[in-house]
Amino acid sequence: MTQSPESNGHDAKEFGDHRIETGQGQPIGMVIEGSVANGVEVRLDSGVSVEQIKVGTFVTIQGTGNRFFGVVTDVGLRSTDPRLKYTPIPVDDPFVIDSLQGTVAFGTVSVLPQLTMPEVLGEGEGPAAAKSIPSHFSRTFTASQRDVETVFGSESDGNFWIGSPLDMETKLCLDLGELVKRSMGVFGKSGTGKTFLTRLLLAGIIQNGEASSLIFDMHSEYGWQGQDTDRGVAVKGLKQLFGAKVSTFTLDEEHSRRRGVSTDETVQLGFNYIEPEDIELLLESLNLSDVAASAAYNLSEKYGQEGWLKEFLAAGRGGSLLELAEELQVNAGALRALYNRMGRFTRHGFMVEHSRTDTAARIIEHLERGQHVVLEFGRYGDDEAAYILVSNLLTRRIHRKYVEAKESSMGGAGKEPRPLVIVIEEAHKFLSPSVASQTIFGIIARELRKYNVTLMVIDQRPSGIDSEVLSQVGTRLSCLLDNERDIDAVLSGTPGSRALRSVLARLESKQQALVFGHALPLPVVVRIREYGPKFYETVGRGEDSEEERKRKVEELFGG
Amino acid sequence: MGGLVRTDSPEIYAVVGRVATEPLDSTRPVLARGEDADSEEDVIRDNPQLARLLTARFEVYIAGHVENGVIRQYLPPRPPRVHSFVYACSPEEVSLFTARLDLLRLLLNSGAPHADEIVGACIRQAASSHEQPDDFRAHACRTLAVELAGDVARLSSLLRRISP
Structure with a gap:
């Protein structure tokens, strides 16, 4: 027990120096509790400030048999003694504060382990969804470039570089x-x-x-x-x-x-390509009633799929809308509204009565x-x-x-x-x-x-x-x-x-x-x-x- | 108080916890003397018997022992023999013995009525024997913080005793 602060500090130094060779990121702490449903709680090492860890950062956790890849979902402050918050502490004495920090008062991060990574890459083995959590005291590291590449794929594998994760210069790729x-x-x-x-x-x-x-x-x-x-x-x-x-x-x-x-x-769009379904879609933007939209179906039944709009507009121009309404048994007002709106709409430059090119x-x-x-x-x-x-x-x-x-x-x-x-x-x-x-x-x-x-x-x-x-x-x-x-x-x-x-x-x-x-x-x-x-x-x-x-x-x- | 002492064969280390000057005969309490004397030296000179009637005693709390050449910071299987010679440790011995600080737990739990005082004095004295007194003090404080994690008030008062 008395050993832990010392040994943590030691690890930190050692891993810090060998960061690149081992492919691990910087050590930040160790797992102290957790569950699959809620993720694990990681206690930060005494040298690591909570301010360095941001929500959304990627971390890896080295369990006994697996390496886990997860994301930080929360950062918190804890203490071993619940009375800490009521005890006056000489805050102006850096010596006392240094001693308390990381021992009695420490930071924690909540990590949601998402994937387990194979120890050895290749052989068709990739990261798999995590179905368990790392054991107690597993060391936690920030994710390195290699970890991120393992999980998201690298640009050299034909993936597309879209940006970088937060606080990292690593290329994050999309398949x-x-x-x-x-x-x-x-x-x-x-x-x-x-x-x-x-x-x-x-x-x-x-x-x-x-x-x-x-x-x-x-x-x-x-x-x-x-x-x-x-x-x-x-x-x-x-x-x-x-x-x-x-x-x-x-x-x-x-x-x-x-x-x-x-x-x-x-x-150029010909009238012949417009179908009653299109009118139905335009109800809201053209401010048409349901009745008017269904009239379009009646019209297309009468004049046929190809020419209904053209014929309808011609009939409208000829002033025979009333007869048409009677013939189709639709509300004359609705038909007029449809005529007006379509008339205005078909005056757009790209609308032509009959387009040559499809x-x-x-x-x-x-x-x-x-x-x-x-x-x-x-x-x-x-x-x-x-x-x-x-x-x-x-x-x-x-x-x-x-x-x-x-x-x-x-x-x-x-x-x-x-x-x-x-x-x-x-x-x-x-x-x-x-x-x-x-x-x-x-x-x-x-x-x-x-x-x-x-x-x-x-x-x-x-x-x-x-x-x-x-x-x-x-x-x-x-x-x-x-x-x-x-x-x-x-x-x-x-x-x-x-x-x-x-x-x-x-x-x-x-x-x-x-x-x-x-x-x-x-x-x-x-x-x-x-x-x-x-x-x-x-x-x-x-x-x-x-x-x-x-x-x-x-x-x-x-x- | 707080100094490190040791016995020879078996080699047992201990921290001084109480020092007192007492009468040899406990039924004869020490009386105040020298109402007319000018200085303390005069009192001693006028009462030469005092040196024979009074004695200095100190109590120690065992902090560890050496077993097959390895320092163990837990209680030895047997107490030191009666009439073993007790030596004050040299700075080298202090720095060697306090490289590990499991003794702090032993002292805190020794049941001494003023255990915190002993621990504070011990760390203060040992620090001066180390090459890097500040590093040692910081290390000792972190160890204490782990030991007293559940009692911040006690820890904080203890830290203030050690704080340079």
């Missing part, structure tokens, strides 16, 4: 292959860096080449270039970074030209070639109805195509369609509980990866997203959120959400995100990597990844 297998969500208050994080992820996905992506770019931030509103400088968009790998489509050619941005194609087909072509498509909305981005309609319409057709391709590949005819990530902003508009069951995005989110199509939803009000959909979002990246309901929504269905709550509410307002879910072995707070010239250099070499090269060869030679 993009896993990431795109399930839907993902990027959440955070406005101005917390969602767009930058998304741009980073997309750059990673493009570089990695395992999946194609389709980005509905509401505010024209991803294609050619974006703005860093804090510093007032322009940042490179995906097209600038990746050149031919990215195609930009625009709804608003004029807007693009004004910005001096060249786009690959201009999107935009959806063009986009699919690009995607099948392994390209990534950014659809810029230009000034229509502020028009909620336009955004919802266009993205829903295109996505529905693309999804249908993917379902066909997947089914025929299952039947042995044709190859598996390339995984696709569809990026939508303001996701709660598509996925709110009232419309999630109808929109194609709701279906994609629920059907998951069966058809190789997944979603990346970007939103600042996750509480507005249907909980059923949200539960299917595999990997969540959340920047700062302060609304209680939003935090609840983001953390719903996550084990240990109570501990994560405090972490999420304490994130810094910039460049920090809590990342958790399918693609990571454990939740982690990430200091997001800088999106700037240094980043451009690493991705801008234009080299194809291994998979990408293989895929191209296959495509060329029909492998």
Whole structure:
């Protein structure tokens, strides 16, 4: 017993010197109690101040048979004598204070052991979920770079470097292959860096080449270039970074030209592609009644899928709405409202009575070639109805195509369609509980990866997203959120959400995100990597990844 | 008080816990003398019998012993023999013996009515025998803190006695 302070101090020195060779971090203390449910309590060594340990830091615990990897969830002050707080202590005597600190009064950290790490790496053995806890007096260390690499994978293994853990310079990597297998969500208050994080992820996905992506770019931030509103400088968009790998489509050619941005194609939507389901989705944004929306179904029954909108608008212009209402047995007022709203809506520049090119087909072509498509909305981005309609319409057709391709590949005819990530902003508009069951995005989110199509939803009000959909979002990246309901929504269905709550509410307002879910072995707070010239250099070499090269060869030679 | 002493064969170490000057005959209490004397020396000179009637005694608390050449800081199997010679330890011996401080527990639990005083005096004296007195004092205080973890008030008063 009398030995412990001395021997602790000794260990600290010894390990401190050999830190790099042993691959262990710095020793901080030893386990004194705990349980699997609540994690373990670690008593800090006398030389370690509680102020050095931050919530969210990674630690390793060397048990007798296993090495555990965990995260600090709480830091506390304890004393051996409960009377300490009532006993006057000569605080001005450093000698007395030094003697008490670390012996009678000491710091503790609560650690949640998440993984057990194999003693020897390789041989197909990786970290596994911890089902036990380390024994008493196990030494605890801060996690070293090697530990973090073991757990999250290293950049050299083809993972994407997204940032660093708190208080560490280690590169924290994401397995993009896993990431795109399930839907993902990027959440955070406005101005917390969602767009930058998304741009980073997309750059990673493009570089990695395992999946194609389709980005509905509401505010024209991803294609050619974006703005860093804090510093007032322009940042490179995906097209600038990746050149031919990215195609930009625009709804608003004029807007693009004004910005001096060249786009690959201009999107025009024919009336013939609009379906009654689309109208139903627009109820809220166009302020239509249910009756009006169901009238659209009646109209499409009467005039047929292809021409109903055109015929309807023509009938309206001809002044025969009343007769039409009678014929369809719908409320004349509702029909008029529908006519008015659709009339206004179809005056948008990208709407044409009959489009010659099938935009959806063009986009699919690009995607099948392994390209990534950014659809810029230009000034229509502020028009909620336009955004919802266009993205829903295109996505529905693309999804249908993917379902066909997947089914025929299952039947042995044709190859598996390339995984696709569809990026939508303001996701709660598509996925709110009232419309999630109808929109194609709701279906994609629920059907998951069966058809190789997944979603990346970007939103600042996750509480507005249907909980059923949200539960299917595999990997969540959340920047700062302060609304209680939003935090609840983001953390719903996550084990240990109570501990994560405090972490999420304490994130810094910039460049920090809590990342958790399918693609990571454990939740982690990430200091997001800088999106700037240094980043451009690493991705801008234009080299194809291994998979990408293989895929191209296959495509060329029909492998 | 607090000094380290030892006996020879068997080699037993102890810390002085009480020092007193007493009459040889306990039935004859010491009386105050020298009302008219100018100095204390005069009192001794005028009463030469005092040196024969009074004696200095000290009590020690055993702190450890040497067994096969190894210092053990726990009680020896047998007490020292009667009439063993007792020596004051040299600074080297003190520093060697107090390299480990298990004796503090022995002293704290010795049942002496003023155990804290003995411990404080012992550490203060031993510190001066060490090459790095401050390091020794800090080490001793941490040891005490572990021993008295459950009684902060006692610990704090003891630490203040040792504090330089």
